[in-house]
Amino acid sequence: MEFGRTPQDIEHKRRVFLIAFYAVVGSLFLVSFSLLSLMQGRTTFGLMLIANSVFCVSFMIYSRVTSRVRAVSYLFSAQAGALALYLVLHGGVEGTGVYFTYSLALMMIMLGITSFRSGIAISLLFMAVMAVGLYAGFPGVYEYDAVHKSRIILSLSAICMMALISEWMRIKSYAAITNTAEKLSADATHDPLTKLLNRRGLEEEVGRMSGTDFPAVVAVVDIDHFKKINDQYGHDAGDVALRCVAEYLRSNMKGRDLICRWGGEQFVVIFRHTSLKNANKVLTQISDEARVGSIRYGASTFRITFSAGVIQMRGRGEFQSCLSQADQLLYHAKENGRDRIVTTERLKAEVAQVRPGR
Numbered sequence: 166m167e168f169g170r171t172p173q174d175i176e177h178k179r180r181v182f183l184i185a186f187y188a189v190v191g192s193l194f195l196v197s198f199s200l201l202s203l204m205q206g207r208t209t210f211g212l213m214l215i216a217n218s219v220f221c222v223s224f225m226i227y228s229r230v231t232s233r234v235r236a237v238s239y240l241f242s243a244q245a246g247a248l249a250l251y252l253v254l255h256g257g258v259e260g261t262g263v264y265f266t267y268s269l270a271l272m273m274i275m276l277g278i279t280s281f282r283s284g285i286a287i288s289l290l291f292m293a294v295m296a297v298g299l300y301a302g303f304p305g306v307y308e309y310d311a312v313h314k315s316r317i318i319l320s321l322s323a324i325c326m327m328a329l330i331s332e333w334m335r336i337k338s339y340a341a342i343t344n345t346a347e348k349l350s351a352d353a354t355h356d357p358l359t360k361l362l363n364r365r366g367l368e369e370e371v372g373r374m375s376g377t378d379f380p381a382v383v384a385v386v387d388i389d390h391f392k393k394i395n396d397q398y399g400h401d402a403g404d405v406a407l408r409c410v411a412e413y414l415r416s417n418m419k420g421r422d423l424i425c426r427w428g429g430e431q432f433v434v435i436f437r438h439t440s441l442k443n444a445n446k447v448l449t450q451i452s453d454e455a456r457v458g459s460i461r462y463g464a465s466t467f468r469i470t471f472s473a474g475v476i477q478m479r480g481r482g483e484f485q486s487c488l489s490q491a492d493q494l495l496y497h498a499k500e501n502g503r504d505r506i507v508t509t510e511r512l513k514a515e516v517a518q519v520r521p522g523r
Contacts, residue, residue, distance in 0.1 A: 180238045181228070183238065184224070184225055184228055184237055184238060187241055188221040188224065188225035191221050195214045196218050210255070210258075217248055221244070224240055224244075238276045239277055242272070245269045246270075246273040246291050248269055249291070250291070250294055253295060253298070255306075260309065267320070274287060274325060274328040275328065275332065278332050281329070281333045281336070284328075284332055288326070288329060292318065292325065295317075295318065358404055359408055361411050361414075361432070362424065362425040363425065364425065364427055366425065367427075367435070370423050370435075371481050371484050372481065379478070379479055379480055381435055381477075381478045382439055382443075382476070383433070383476055383487045383488060384444060384473050384491060385473060385488065386414070386432040387471060387472055388431075389499075391403060397467075398462055398467060407426070409455075409460050409469065410455065410471060411432070413454055413455050417454070418434070418447065422437055423435040433488065441476075441509075445475055452470070452471060455468075456470050470503065470504040471504070472498035472499050472505050473498065473505075473506045474508075475491060476509055477509070494509070495507070
C-alpha cells in the first residue's frame with residue numbers, strides 16, 4: 166500500500182486506512198454479535214450493536230464522498246470510546262463486554278490523537294468517565310466485584326498508556342525520518358558551496374514547470390577569467406567569487422525564478438514567464454552591480470565580471486536545445502571581449518553590422 170511522500174499525505178493515508186479497517190472489520194464483528202444477541206433475546210443490546218455497525222459504514226461512506234477524513238476519524242474515535250464505555254458499564258453478555266474494550270481503546274487513541282497532549286486528554290477523559298461509571302453506583306451499570314473494578318481500571322489505563330507511548334514514538338520517529346529525508350533530498354539537488362540548485366535539481370524543477378511559466382528565458386552565466394582568480398589568489402578566493410555571484414543572482418531575481426550552479430564557474434538561470442528584453446535588463450543590472458563591486462579575500466581585493474548567453478524558451482521540452490544555444494551565445498560573448506550579455510537579437514544585430522563591411 167502506498168502511503169505517500171509528504172507528512173500530510175502519509176497522515177491522510179494512515180487515517181483513510183484506519184477508517185476503512187475499523188468500518189469493515191468492526192462492522193463484521195458488530196453484526197455477528199448483534200445477531201447472536203437478538204437470537205438470545207437481548208434485544209436492546211443487539212439493536213445497539215446494529216446501530217453502531219450502521220454508524221461505522223455511514224462514517225466510511227461519508228469520508229469517501231466528502232474527503233473529510235480527519236473529521237470522520239474523530240467521529241470514529243468518539244464512537245470507539247463511547248462503545249468501549251458502554252460495553253464496560255453495561256457488562257455486555259454477563260460481564261464479558263469488558264474483553265472487547267481493549268481493542269476499542271486502542272482504536273480510539275489511534276484515530277483521535279493529533280498530538281501527545283490530545284492523546285493524554287482523550288485518555289484521561291475516557292478513564293475518568295469509566296471510573297465514575299463503575300464506582301458511582303448508577304442504575305443499570307453492571308455490578309462487578311470490587312477487585313474486578315480496580316483491575317478493569319488498571320488494565321485499561323495500561324492499554325491507553327502503551328497506545329500513547331506507541332503513537333508518541335511513531336510521531337517522533339516519523340518526524341526524524343522526514344527531516345532526514347528532506348535533508349538528503351536537499352543535498353542531492355543543491356550545490357553545497359552556493360546553496361543554489363545543482364544540475365539535477367534544475368532539471369527536476371524544469372520538469373515541474375507548467376504552461377503559466379512560459380514563455381521563459383534561459384541564461385548561461387560564466388565568470389570571466391575565473392582561472393586567473395584561482396591562480397592569483399587561491400582556490401578559496403575562487404569559492405568566495407562563486408558565492409558572491411550566487412548572491413548577486415539570488416538578490417536580484419524573483420523567488421519563482423530558478424538559479425543553478427551548473428558546474429565550475431558556470432551558472433544557469435531560468436526566468437519564468439518573462440520576455441527576453443526583461444531578462445536581459447535584469448542580467449545587465451546584475452552585471453553592473455558585480456562590475457562596480459569588489460570582493461575582499463584576506464588582505465587582497467579583486468573585482469569580477471561575467472559573460473552570459475540568453476535565449477527565449479517557449480516550453481519545457483525546449484530546455485536542452487535552449488541550453489545548447491545559450492551556451493553558444495556565451496561562447497560568442499567570451500570570444501568578443503567578455504563582460505558581455507549576448508542574446509539572439511544582439512547576435513543578429515552584430516552580424517548585420519559586420520556584413521556591410523565585407
